[in-house]
Amino acid sequence: MGYSLHPSFARNYQLCDELGSGGYGFVMTAVHQIEQVEVAVKFVIKDKVPKEAWVTDEVFGRLPMEVMLLMMVNHGNIVKCLDVYEDELYFYPLPFLDVPSRPQYCRRPSHDLFECIEQTKHKRLSEKQARYIMSQVVDAVHYLKNQGISHRDIKDENLVVDRDLRVKLIDFGSATIVDPSFPRPYYKLFFGTTAYASPEILQKKPYQAEPAEVWTLGVLMSYLLTGMSPFPSENDALEGRIVLSEVPGKRLSKSCLHMMARCLEPDPTRRATIEEVREHRWLRGSESAVGRH
Structure with a gap:
């Protein structure tokens, strides 16, 4: 990325490939340095989040609505956020999603x-x-x-x-x-x-x-x-x-x-x-x- 990420995130994870991008940010794969588990991390660009999409959490303070909802939900078919990193430019909930294995009828690795x-x-x-x-x-x-x-x-x-x-x-x-x-x-x-x-x-x-x-x-x-x-x-x-x-x-x-x-x-x-x-x-x-x- 050519950017200094949160020190704790940088110690534990190595960023790899970009999976996609949207209006508020982009998603990249990352590998845990010790456990070698691959996850997908969404980087939410603070400056692109509109004013009405911000909320205040008692523990984490001011957060984008998307990040707060990922921390709230608990369902087997919905992505679950277990931790949130923040720096000057981004919020990045982690692990955002375990990167799934290749579906057996797909000819190449695919995630969506x-x-x-x-x-x-x-x-x-x-x-x-x-x-x-x-x-x-x-x-x-x-x-x-x-x-x-x-x-x-x-x-x-x-x-x-x-x-x-x-x-x-x-x-x-x-x-x-x-x-x-x-x-x-x-x-x-x-x-x-x-x-x-x-x-x-x-x-x-x-x-x-x-x-x-x-x-x-x-x-x-x-x-x-x-x-x-x-x-x-x-x-x-x-x-x-x-x-x-x-x-x-x-x-x-x-x-x-x-x-x-x-x-x-x-x-x-x-x-x-x-x-x-x-x-x-x-x-x-x-x-x-x-x-x-």
């Missing part, structure tokens, strides 16, 4: 779900594999909802998998938190990725985070199962016209299509809740999914 899908034969997963991944993502979103947290940028690039398709949700740079005992607020500003944006967001209407989050789950299902968005155009998304590209000779199950349609209901007041999605019959029996198509 988008890359793994791209490397499969048909650029899509089997229904069994997709169901297993979705069950984990839905469980994570349900957990966050009960904590008053909305991720607001769920997509394949923010899901990391290991060789057994165990999922970790990462990148809380767009996340928000409210008191879960209060009615959920409406938002005007859009946080996330346009390809996953719900109709109410595309129409620039005030929106609630949970229905918008459920919509992203339906879009994610399509990417997992077909390798493509369910909507060829923005008008298709606004009207909820789902167009799927299926593998010749392989049809998606009725329960799969039903769950996707419930998530992609264009009217947010009629769209499935995260509780309905979590209990949907398509997700039952999704304990294992490893295997080739």
Whole structure:
């Protein structure tokens, strides 16, 4: 990096490769000098964090919202922050995430779900594999909802998998938190990725985070199962016209299509809740999914 990192971090970890970058910072791999364990560390650039994205913690003082949320959450399918380093320019929670091993159907090392899908034969997963991944993502979103947290940028690039398709949700740079005992607020500003944006967001209407989050789950299902968005155009998304590209000779199950349609209901007041999605019959029996198509 050509930069003097926190002395304790520098003593224990050797930085390696950059994995990616975003609006507030970048992610790099690092290896523990003694244990030789590889982790991924996100460097949050202080000057790029907007004023509304800062919070005050009783122990750590002023922190970016993203860092505080990573310290709060405790779920098997969500990245967990165990420690935080800070210097003049950066916050860097650590370990941000154990770097997963190579998924068995990927031809080269890969860390996010988008890359793994791209490397499969048909650029899509089997229904069994997709169901297993979705069950984990839905469980994570349900957990966050009960904590008053909305991720607001769920997509394949923010899901990391290991060789057994165990999922970790990462990148809380767009996340928000409210008191879960209060009615959920409406938002005007859009946080996330346009390809996953719900109709109410595309129409620039005030929106609630949970229905918008459920919509992203339906879009994610399509990417997992077909390798493509369910909507060829923005008008298709606004009207909820789902167009799927299926593998010749392989049809998606009725329960799969039903769950996707419930998530992609264009009217947010009629769209499935995260509780309905979590209990949907398509997700039952999704304990294992490893295997080739």
